[in-house]
Amino acid sequence: xxxxxxxxVLIAKPGLDGHDxxxxxxxxxLRDAGMEVIYTGLRQTPEQIVEAAIQEDVDVxxxxxxxxxHNVLFPRIMELLRERGIDDILVIGGxxxxxxxxxxxxxxxxxxxxxxxxxxxxxxxxxKNNVKK
Amino acid sequence: MxxxxxxxxxxxxxxxxxxxxxxREDPKAIDALKKLYKHTxxxxxxxxxxxxxxxxxxxxxxxxxxxxxxxxxxxxxxVDPTSPFTGGALLGDRIRMQDLTLDPxxxxxxxxxxxxxxxxxxxxxxxxxxxxxxxMDYIIxxxxxxxxxxxxxxxxxxxVVVVLVPGLGDDVQAIKAGIMEIADIFAVNKSxxxxxxxxxxxxxxxxxxxxxxxxxxxxxxxxxxxxxxGIDELEAKISEHLSYIQNKGLLEQKRKEKTREKFMELIxxxxxxxxxxxxxxxIETLLKDISNKVIDPYTAMEKLLQxxxxxx
Numbered sequence: 001x002x003x004x005x006x007x008x009v010l011i012a013k014p015g016l017d018g019h020d021x022x023x024x025x026x027x028x029x030l031r032d033a034g035m036e037v038i039y040t041g042l043r044q045t046p047e048q049i050v051e052a053a054i055q056e057d058v059d060v061x062x063x064x065x066x067x068x069x070h071n072v073l074f075p076r077i078m079e080l081l082r083e084r085g086i087d088d089i090l091v092i093g094g095x096x097x098x099x100x101x102x103x104x105x106x107x108x109x110x111x112x113x114x115x116x117x118x119x120x121x122x123x124x125x126x127x128k129n130n131v132k133k
Numbered sequence: 134m135x136x137x138x139x140x141x142x143x144x145x146x147x148x149x150x151x152x153x154x155x156x157r158e159d160p161k162a163i164d165a166l167k168k169l170y171k172h173t174x175x176x177x178x179x180x181x182x183x184x185x186x187x188x189x190x191x192x193x194x195x196x197x198x199x200x201x202x203x204x205x206x207x208x209x210x211x212v213d214p215t216s217p218f219t220g221g222a223l224l225g226d227r228i229r230m231q232d233l234t235l236d237p238x239x240x241x242x243x244x245x246x247x248x249x250x251x252x253x254x255x256x257x258x259x260x261x262x263x264x265x266x267x268x269m270d271y272i273i274x275x276x277x278x279x280x281x282x283x284x285x286x287x288x289x290x291x292x293v294v295v296v297l298v299p300g301l302g303d304d305v306q307a308i309k310a311g312i313m314e315i316a317d318i319f320a321v322n323k324s325x326x327x328x329x330x331x332x333x334x335x336x337x338x339x340x341x342x343x344x345x346x347x348x349x350x351x352x353x354x355x356x357x358x359x360x361x362x363g364i365d366e367l368e369a370k371i372s373e374h375l376s377y378i379q380n381k382g383l384l385e386q387k388r389k390e391k392t393r394e395k396f397m398e399l400i401x402x403x404x405x406x407x408x409x410x411x412x413x414x415x416i417e418t419l420l421k422d423i424s425n426k427v428i429d430p431y432t433a434m435e436k437l438l439q440x441x442x443x444x445x
Contacts, residue, residue, distance in 0.1 A: 005157065006220070006245075031221035036245045041228035048234045052227060055241055057149035084146070 007035045007131055009060040012049040013042050014073040022095065022116075023064040029120040030062075030127070046073060050080040053089060059131045063110075065095040071104065078109040088132045094118070136165040140266050141172065145240055151263050152242055156256040166259055172266040174388070176208070177375050179271060180290030182252060182312060185278025187296040188322040190229035191358035192367070193275050197233055199368040200271055206238040208264030211275040212253050215245040222246070226275060240264060251285025252276040258289055258395065281311035288394060291384060292317040292374055294367070297336070299328030313339065316351050318370050324355035324363065349377055408441065415440055 011027045013020050020042055027037045038056050040048070053061050063074060074093055081089065093105060094114040102113045111130060114123055136154075139147025154162035181189050181196075190211065197207045211226035222245035233239045244254045253276050254260075264272050276286050286293055295316035319336050321329055333353050340350060352370050356363030378384040409416070419433040428436075 006247075008153075027223055031216065031223045032219050034220040036215075036222045036224060036243075038224045038227060038243050040234075041231055044231070048231065051234050052241075054146050055149050056243055057146075057153045086146075 007060065007127065008056060008058045009035050009037045009062055009127070010049070010053050010056055010058040011037055011039045011062045011064065012044050012052070013040075013064050014044055014046060014049055014077065015065065015067050015069045016043060017065060017067040017069075018042060019066050020064070022066070023062075026062060026064065026094065026120070026123065030124065033124045035127070046076040046080055049077055050084060050086075053081075054084065054086070058089060060090045060092065060127055063091065063093040063095075065093065065097070068096070070095070070097050071101055074105050074110055075108040081109075090127065090130050090132055092123070092126070094123075136161065137168045140165070140169060140263060143267055148240060148263055148267050149242065152244075152256070152260045155259045155263070156244070156247070156254075162259070166262060169262060169266040173262045174265065176261075176265040176269050176272045178261060178265075178289060178291045179273050179371060180276065180286035180293040181273060181296060182276040182279055182284075182286050182293060182315075183296030183320075183322075184280070184298070184301060187278070187298045188356075188358045189275050189278070189296050190226040192294075192296060192320060192322060192356065192364075193226075193273050194230045194233060195358050195361055195364040196368055196371070197230075197239060197271075197273065199364055201233075201236060201238055205270040206268065207240075208267065208269035208272045209233075209239070209241040209275070210244055210257055210260055210264070210272065211241065212244045212246055212257060212277050214277045215247045217248075240267070240269065246277055249285070250283065251288075252279045252283030253285050253289065261289055279312055281313075284312055284315050287315050288391060291387065292371070292378070294318045294320055294371070296320045296322050297332060298323045299326050299332045314345070317349070317374050318351055318367070319353040320356050320363070320367055321353060322356045322358055325357050325360075329355060348381065348383060349374060408437075411444075412437065412441065 009030055011023050013023055027039050030037045040052050070093065078091065091110050092112045093110050097113055097115055105113055112126055136147055136151050140151065151162060151165055181193055183189055193209060197209060200207050213222055213224045213226060215222045224243035224245060226243055227241060230241055233241060242260065244257060246254050249255045253274060257274060261272055274286060274290060293315050295312055297319060321332050333355065336353050354363050354367045354370060356367055415437060419437060422428040423430050423433055
């Protein structure tokens with residue numbers, strides 16, 4: 001008897017950024033969509049995020065960032081995942097991210113970037129359609 | 134990496150994956166658990182339970198740090214509730230355990246209760262075995278925030294710490310049954326708040342009036358998890374309790390009882406599953422007759438049992 005497949009998501013706030021209202025709203029919405037959401041709190045290093053993702057065996061990492069350091073922190077997280085041999089986690093990002101930065105972030109392996117104003121249903125659908133495991 | 138080999142080589146990625154497979158009730162998980170079973174029984178399993186917001190996660194964080202300082206490895210299973218409406222869950226225990234994330238001697242897994250009502254997830258029982266075979270010295274299970282009767286933690290832990298906080302209610306609360314009766318140690322957390330001493334007195338009174346014969350009377354320790362007050366003492370009392378029950382043979386006895394209970398549950402689960410699969414038609418026919426008062430449920434049951442015995 002196989003149990004129902006539940007999507008597990010890590011919502012993480014990388015770097016020096018003290019605002020997590022947005023992250024909490026997303027976490028709550030994904031929970032209401034039937035997912036198990038692990039929230040790790042503010043000011044996480046890329047190393048902490050990757051380690052938590054491994055121990056929690058998540059299907060998705062959602063990175064929320066408002067500080068402007070996304071071009072440094074997001075690629076670093078992708079690099080660490082590759083170093084640990086992980087290619088089956090869907091990584092998405094959100095927050096205050098200028099449109100001109102998005103192509104670079106996608107090149108680094110971030111599957112999608114959701115900027116302010118994105119309907120939450122769009123994020124849920126994207127996750128459901130793109131989980132890799 | 135193969136599951137069993139990965140666990141025995143202390144690969145955290147494999148441990149995490151196996152726990153997921155257990156949660157999904159994947160047959161691969163059962164295969165791995167069969168092979169890992171002989172490698173279990175070496176970890177001390179400590180349950181931490183108490184009402185929501187009592188500070189369980191923060192206490193676990195501080196306790197694990199103390200255990201690490203003594204060179205011990207620690208596996209943590211932190212259970213939070215699944216929404217009965219959406220099936221989703223928000224698992225936030227890691228927020229209080231950020232300091233531990235990168236410690237190689239620590240493994241933390243957040244787990245949703247997924248419909249279990251006893252304060253822990255069904256998969257937690259087997260997840261404990263995974264971390265045990267992995268070689269963790271201690272395994273700490275943090276239950277969901279509990280009320281009074283969610284006490285499944287006693288079925289899996291070697292000992293239980295009940296975390297309480299001042300201001301939750303009058304002394305009648307302390308007399309009530311349930312979680313108050315399963316504590317091997319009481320931690321009165323947030324003890325810098327008003328009412329902590331009163332709560333300690335109330336617990337003491339409850340213990341003094343108890344008819345239960347204690348092998349070791351549960352100590353009451355005042356803690357403030359956020360500043361580390363009382364954590365040394367709590368850790369010391371936990372080790373003291375564990376050595377006491379081990380030396381007196383109580384630990385072995387307790388584990389035998391747990392093994393028995395777990396095996397009985399396994400038998401009941403699979404036998405009833407088998408009967409419902411094999412004898413579904415007969416059960417339905419009997420059920421119709423019971424509803425129509427053609428037969429009573431007791432005679433129907435005897436008929437079913439006979440058909441099972443003859444059928445085998």
